[in-house]
Amino acid sequence: xxxxxxxxxxxxxxxxxxxxxxxxxxxxxxxxxxxxxxxxxxxxxxxxxxxxxxxxxxxxxxxxxxxxxxxxxxxxxxxxxxxxxxxxxxxxxxxxxxxxxxxxxxxxxxxxxxxxxxxxxxxxxxxxxxxxxxxxxxxxxxxxxxxxxxxxxxxxxxxxxxxxxxxxxxxxxxxxxxxxxxxxxxxxxxxxxxxxxxxxxxxxxxxxxxxxxxxxxxxxxxxxxxxxxxxxxxxxxxxxxxxxxxxxxxxxxxxxxxxxxxx
Amino acid sequence: xxxxxxxxxxxxxxxxxxxxxxxxxxxxxxxxxxxxxxxxxxxxxxxxxxxxxxxxxxxxxxxxxxxxxxxxxxxxxxxxxxxxxxxxxxxxxxxxxxxxxxxxxxxxxxxxxxxxxxxxxxxxxxxxxxxxxxxxxxxxxxxxxxxxxxxxxxxxxxxxxxxxxxxxxxxxxxxxxxxxxxxxxxxxxxxxxxxxxxxxxxxxxxxxxxxxxxxxxxxxxxxxxxxxxxxxxxxxxxxxxxxxxxxxxxxxxxxxxxxxxxxxxxxxxxxxxxxxxxxxxxxxxxxxxxxxxxxxxxxxxxxxxxxxxxxxxxxxxxxxxxxxxxxxxxxxxxxxxxxxxxxxxxxxx
Numbered sequence: 001x002x003x004x005x006x007x008x009x010x011x012x013x014x015x016x017x018x019x020x021x022x023x024x025x026x027x028x029x030x031x032x033x034x035x036x037x038x039x040x041x042x043x044x045x046x047x048x049x050x051x052x053x054x055x056x057x058x059x060x061x062x063x064x065x066x067x068x069x070x071x072x073x074x075x076x077x078x079x080x081x082x083x084x085x086x087x088x089x090x091x092x093x094x095x096x097x098x099x100x101x102x103x104x105x106x107x108x109x110x111x112x113x114x115x116x117x118x119x120x121x122x123x124x125x126x127x128x129x130x131x132x133x134x135x136x137x138x139x140x141x142x143x144x145x146x147x148x149x150x151x152x153x154x155x156x157x158x159x160x161x162x163x164x165x166x167x168x169x170x171x172x173x174x175x176x177x178x179x180x181x182x183x184x185x186x187x188x189x190x191x192x193x194x195x196x197x198x199x200x201x202x203x204x205x206x207x208x209x210x211x212x213x214x215x216x217x218x219x220x221x222x223x224x225x226x227x228x229x230x231x232x233x234x235x236x237x238x239x240x241x242x243x244x245x246x247x248x249x250x251x252x253x254x255x256x257x258x259x260x261x262x263x
Numbered sequence: 264x265x266x267x268x269x270x271x272x273x274x275x276x277x278x279x280x281x282x283x284x285x286x287x288x289x290x291x292x293x294x295x296x297x298x299x300x301x302x303x304x305x306x307x308x309x310x311x312x313x314x315x316x317x318x319x320x321x322x323x324x325x326x327x328x329x330x331x332x333x334x335x336x337x338x339x340x341x342x343x344x345x346x347x348x349x350x351x352x353x354x355x356x357x358x359x360x361x362x363x364x365x366x367x368x369x370x371x372x373x374x375x376x377x378x379x380x381x382x383x384x385x386x387x388x389x390x391x392x393x394x395x396x397x398x399x400x401x402x403x404x405x406x407x408x409x410x411x412x413x414x415x416x417x418x419x420x421x422x423x424x425x426x427x428x429x430x431x432x433x434x435x436x437x438x439x440x441x442x443x444x445x446x447x448x449x450x451x452x453x454x455x456x457x458x459x460x461x462x463x464x465x466x467x468x469x470x471x472x473x474x475x476x477x478x479x480x481x482x483x484x485x486x487x488x489x490x491x492x493x494x495x496x497x498x499x500x501x502x503x504x505x506x507x508x509x510x511x512x513x514x515x516x517x518x519x520x521x522x523x524x525x526x527x528x529x530x531x532x533x534x535x536x537x538x539x540x541x542x543x544x545x546x547x548x549x550x551x552x553x554x555x556x557x558x559x560x561x562x563x564x565x566x567x568x569x570x571x572x573x574x575x576x577x578x579x580x581x582x583x584x585x586x587x588x589x590x591x592x593x594x595x596x597x598x599x600x601x602x603x604x605x606x607x608x609x610x611x612x
Contacts, residue, residue, distance in 0.1 A: 162315055163342065165336045166336070167361055167410075168365045177350075182351055
């Protein structure tokens with residue numbers, strides 16, 4: 001009995017220490033961001049950030065790129081992973097290895113490759129937004145692939161598709177009525193992770209010369225003191241807001257209260 | 264003309280022949296079971312009928328039309344899976360509606376058909392439940408209703424009861440047979456459970472290593488097995504080696520004692536198979552065979568008691584009904600067993 005209590009005590013202690021490890025720097029950044037006006041705590045740095053037209057411009061640009069990346073990424077990767085699960089399980093190790101490449105190859109190498117490949121020749125896309133989106137899709141590939149793969153593993157994909165086929169359904173109906181509704185959490189997770197990556201991405205946007213949010217944050221961080229701290233807190237809140245949204249959606253779906261569960 | 268015909272169907276995966284020259288004609292409304300051990304090709308054959316596997320050779324005809332080139336969703340074949348395969352994001356009602364909506368039935372007809380199906384499986388109150396809110400037995404009944412709703416030409420069931428516990432399995436088995444008889448649908452049922460196949464089927468197809476060993480009614484399969492495999496696979500068997508004394512009279516010698524089969528036999532040595540329930544203990548029946556031995560074990564199996572009897576080098580099992588007044592000799596005592604000539608299943612060694 002006392003052993004169990006001691007173990008619980010240790011667990012709480014480590015949890016508390018972990019909390020402090022993450023929370024103290026965040027608190028420090030937040031308090032620092034409130035010192036925008038000398039002698040008083042204020043949200044002046046946040047006001048300045050919101051008042052800067054570049055903030056909204058760069059943020060909305062990155063937002064558009066994030067949405068495009070999510071759409072292109074999901075359209076490419078979902079059918080591929082389903083095909084691998086159903087028809088080509090032998091290809092799984094190959095695709096898994098490919099999905100790890102963005103972790104191994106630095107973005108700077110990727111972007112130089114893209115510039116070299118697409119600055120001339122039959123596809124001069126270097127000044128096209130599509131090249132930026134394509135680069136972002138590569139960066140987001142590991143996250144989208146793993147989310148989709150986990151979503152498909154969580155269901156009996158073969159059984160469900162065969163059951164739907166035996167009921168007369170075409171592949172379009174199977175995808176939109178059976179497969180995708182049962183992997184909503186995985187799709188949300190893939191979408192939000194992609195969003196987080198694209199919103200703060202720096203290298204591709206700088207090297208391809210696009211006015212994105214990542215370069216803007218870097219610029220603000222170089223020239224100003226309190227505003228970068230405010231931006232960091234805003235980014236943090238945005239990310240945690242998205243994670244909270246995933247949790248909320250997962251719980252709703254798991255309980256089957258609105259759109260059914262992924263059981 | 265048969266309703267479902269498989270003619271010389273072959274399936275190879277690489278060099279591995281999984282189904283080898285499978286030929287079968289199933290009449291309309293018939294309930295046929297494919298029975299065999301793991302890897303005998305029964306599920307692959309079923310999946311070829313459904314269209315989920317393409318035969319390497321042969322033809323499959325449903326109602327006279329060759330369906331080999333047709334996609335699964337064009338064959339008009341309903342399927343029930345071992346793990347239910349209900350759509351998790353839909354209630355039972357929406358699961359049943361699915362195929363009807365795909366077939367573009369009118370809303371009023373869909374509603375009526377769903378009610379009919381829910382009533383058929385006695386789940387009128389559970390229509391709004393999601394699969395995860397139901398037991399395995401309820402899920403399988405819902406799966407059956409979903410498959411039947413679209414009025415398929417043939418119903419295929421792939422080991423539908425194997426994921427359920429024994430009690431539910433027994434009750435659902437009865438229910439499946441009742442529903443099949445009520446709807447009159449031509450049904451193919453895959454199982455490795457001989458009790459299921461014997462109790463449900465009009466005919467049983469016993470398979471081994473991709474080939475058909477025997478096709479027959481449960482009575483024929485059990486009482487007149489065509490091959491040694493069928494004899495050993497269906498029910499329990501005592502197998503004894505015997506020397507042939509007189510082939511024309513079917514006279515054999517087992518452990519130095521004479522036994523006579525019902526008909527002539529061939530060869531000099533044969534396998535003599537006897538079912539445990541065909542043997543009697545210490546009952547001298549005139550005209551019947553009799554062997555002397557020693558009682559070695561008594562095992563209680565609920566409704567029956569299985570006695571182990573040693574005859575020469577052979578150990579035999581003999582089943583007796585377990586009644587309150589059952590009197591058994593002591594273990595180690597000398598006993599005699601008797602059995603009619605017709606109980607002798609003789610096959611080449």
